Amino acid sequence: MSNEETNALGYPKLACSTPVPSDIEVSQQIVKEVGLLPIRDVGRQVGLTDDEVIPWGIAKAKVSLAARENRKDVPDGNYVVVTGINPTPLGEGKSTTTIGLAQALGAILGKKTIACIRQPSQGPTFGIKGGAAGGGYAQVVPMEEFNLHLTGDIHAITAANNLLAAAIDTRMFHEASQSDEALFRRLCPAGKGFSKVQKKRLDKLEIPYEGRSPEDFTAEEKSRFARLDLDPDTITWQRVVDTCDRHLRNVVVGMGAKETVKSKEKEGERVQHNRTSGFDITVASEVMAALALAKSLHDLREKLGAMVVGFSRKGEPVTADDLGCGGALTVLMKDAIMPTLMQTVERTPVLVHAGPFANIATGNSSVVADEIALKLVGPDGFCVTEAGFGADIGMEKFFNIKCRYSGLKPKAAVIVATVRALKMHGGGPPVSAGRPLQKEYTEENIELLRKGCANLQKHIENAKKFGVNVVVAVNKFKTDTDAEIEVVKEAAMAAGAFDAVLSNHWALGGAGAADLASAVDKACKENDESNFKFLYNLDTSIKEKIETISKEIYGADGVDYTELANQQIENYEKNGYGSLPICIAKTQYSFSCDPAAKGVPTGHRITVREIRSCAGAGFVYPICGDIMTIPGLPTRPGFYDVDIDTETGDVIGLF
């Protein structure tokens, strides 16, 4: 085969159709006409041995963490984060750019490159948003395998999260109906000894147990061990589903005829053992965050066991390990800790791990996936990782939380911008899914665009605060004019970007992102890692940290707290959680808490409605403004278009 017909990896060059078919059509075209590389061969490209790759379904595999240990002495590759401006509800192609850039670096420039992206939530897959596999000729394939179940990590998180939830309500129920003595006898049956997780609690309570049998315990020791005495008003642990189900946002649980306990007020009467609670979408679970931030199986075990579900009536934190769950949760997550290997349309490797939704979660792929990727690509290669939604949330969390825990130093940040979104920030009419775009977006409009560039400029300034080189990727839409592209580039350079480059990977694959790849390569080479810094120090108070993020990143005047939030902060600091980093839940559509406030809002304040402890995962989680931790479905959800050809097995209508 001549050089004209093969790319830098020796595979057939990507043949792109015009107009670009739907995402699923592109994916099925690649699978059927070009063919996938066997997944172990994808691994071999970056030196993975067969032992390190466990095939796991159709064109997917798990990568053992041994892949990292086995390359302990290999210097890390170049670490590049891809983030974006505040998007429209249609999304501005951040995942697509991540994949396109990786295709360009790998298949066009011939550099060892791994894209690290997040597993999509199935909620929006059947709801309103597009997939998360990228799009057009910059995608992970087969896209239906990527978008559905993947290798089950999110399902494992649902299972773990909800096991803990069941343990909470059941324990409260049993404590409400049993004496200390009976509780203890059941928890520690004579002759059985103490289990590993029970010893953890005994250690925490400083109750000696070596050489003692349960019967030797004093009444006071039995009570302290067995009665968690959870205060229901302090419980922040929610159940989860990976479905957009607004009716589960707030529910009353425990309404069954058998979920009753003896009344404390009226003798002989029974009262319902119910409680107002709620469901989050699975990707917002602390278990997901623990997975994303864990450095090892051991670290994951510790994180999961340390998760605080609420406080006892005496004000002591109650953890998953206190409920006896930490080991079981880790066992449920033992496969999930391995990233999933897939491939792009140009057969370059992709690691998929952890979850999206930087608005209500950390929204970054995992520390271990990035670490594995950096070792596999080596010093001349690239790990391109994605930080979700707008840079104000996804990138801020990437630097301040993820990089702090991993110790990894990124060399460049790519900020994805589109003419469409910038026009919206400049005052264009609202953009919403399912409705045609107005003419401001389909025709040249320099004035709106110029105004809107302020949003991009603020994100560039924010990124530079962390001391990395910033490359702006203008993700090309076919209606963009040359003059419009120029405006964006100029604005980016004026705000201090290292470079600003047009990229057309959606239509052309890696070839369309070759300039972007060269710019990123140069930005990494010329970056001085010693400039890298965090935005805040951990030893400042929770409120100081929230204020720093709000003022420095969101451009807010200040922060207001509800009474509940104030109480929670006081409680968390009293219990030693004050020195954790901050993961703010906030709308992705604006720097402020108001999704309608486009451009660069000023004079606004951030309202902290409540704060949940994510002490296990390693942060505190303020919920700001009106943000929902589980989305709903529109009147005509995406599932209306999804079906299967029962003859061929082909999925149809999935984006």
Place this chain on the structure above:
Amino acid sequence: MSNEETNALGYPKLACSTPVPSDIEVSQQIVKEVGLLPIRDVGRQVGLTDDEVIPWGIAKAKVSLAARENRKDVPDGNYVVVTGINPTPLGEGKSTTTIGLAQALGAILGKKTIACIRQPSQGPTFGIKGGAAGGGYAQVVPMEEFNLHLTGDIHAITAANNLLAAAIDTRMFHEASQSDEALFRRLCPAGKGFSKVQKKRLDKLEIPYEGRSPEDFTAEEKSRFARLDLDPDTITWQRVVDTCDRHLRNVVVGMGAKETVKSKEKEGERVQHNRTSGFDITVASEVMAALALAKSLHDLREKLGAMVVGFSRKGEPVTADDLGCGGALTVLMKDAIMPTLMQTVERTPVLVHAGPFANIATGNSSVVADEIALKLVGPDGFCVTEAGFGADIGMEKFFNIKCRYSGLKPKAAVIVATVRALKMHGGGPPVSAGRPLQKEYTEENIELLRKGCANLQKHIENAKKFGVNVVVAVNKFKTDTDAEIEVVKEAAMAAGAFDAVLSNHWALGGAGAADLASAVDKACKENDESNFKFLYNLDTSIKEKIETISKEIYGADGVDYTELANQQIENYEKNGYGSLPICIAKTQYSFSCDPAAKGVPTGHRITVREIRSCAGAGFVYPICGDIMTIPGLPTRPGFYDVDIDTETGDVIGLF
């Protein structure tokens, strides 16, 4: 290697330790000391090609349905169902016998044999019951891979079931707040045409759409199409979790500040859009039943689309397809329809598919798994399939529902009995998990045992009503005496068993079940398939069918119905669901609805509390007595013992 050292398949003979270690220790010992066969090699034993086997995680693979199509002309193997007497809460080793028998037929007698078992629910895995992988030296390995997640089928069911649940509440919410016109406009946006699932509904409503665009519809057509007008009181669709969570049995959903609609009574006021509902355990979902009974992907698509969630205020059934969901549900289930291949401790093949809980579900493995197995083993081989819990529920459903849909004719039924459970039926003290057995069970007690054998005899008589040969397997416990074993065998033969055999597979693997295997082989050879018959005809009424099962199988005097159940039956029959088979939800601990009524209760009546339609899966589902469709957790759940060795990754304490 000499013949002394290898079994009939040429593998090293099983070396069994005494005393038998815990299940997980046996499993890990096999994996580490003997080694697993690569999963594709397990498939090759029964002729599976590499194309037909998709590796799916650690020592697991999915088997493509093409494996059945590719062998269309191969005659079926011998079809053997394993069932049991009414068990104690400790379980009597039905899964263990299924696996042990398959090991004996395969590894000892050298006949091509596949065991078909069900995927365990993770709820009880972390709750109270043991695993479902078998036990001792008759297990599927690695047992932790079997018991946790498997290949994600149950998670897929949870996702599908809950997507439909979200669609129901969301649709009611949108219908409560939008005019017919607005609803229709959103459901059928101008220029988008009708999706496949929408055309199904238009066909059902006999509204022509070819050549018409949405705007052409009359107001009446728009209303009929867009307004499902679900009557909330008729909704039988529940949400599911695969967790034992009693507080989800009854919940109120829709309690959030945004889940409000305009009041119909008071202008200007908003009322909560809430509803009392509940969760079932996932394995009780109709989606699981549809998976278990589907013959093909096409059949699954039709079944899922036809699932009835409730009725309109006019009394018309509302289906998943009416809600636009049938295609998406099938897409979520596209991998789940493939059975999972694993191996026993003696390296013989096992297909794992569909779900357990014959008390609250069909509780049988899938039609497609059995069909694939029967083709793979061919006319001289064996498919040993398991029907859950007591034969009164699991076996009855196996014959009357599963075999009716598959058209397959079993040649023999194996009924598993234990001296322990028979003593309980004879009046022995209660047996419960976590408490030591009383002396009646650990010492010889012929009298109790003799009385208890009536339970076994009734099950034998029941099985013979279907016209198959019955082999009783006395599952050996180390405290059983020879005299006791003799009593059971005699009682079995007196009741018309073809044979009754002691089996010691738990301690000895296949070698311990060699006699049982020979008896089963003989029973199949001497069975006359033309004797096979169902217990009831489909064209009798719902009540007649319930009565037939209750009288013939449960030995009840008659059946009582609540008013709700009467209404529901009337409604189902009116809508054409009267000719479906019946899947009764009832305690597994007794022939009656009272779990405490041991032996062979007489004079009892069956109370039908409510009936759910499972019109999609293909049965109606009466819920009898006090049975719960989601279990709870005990004070000290199994998860207390489960942990992970974070150095080696070994799971510990899982049974």
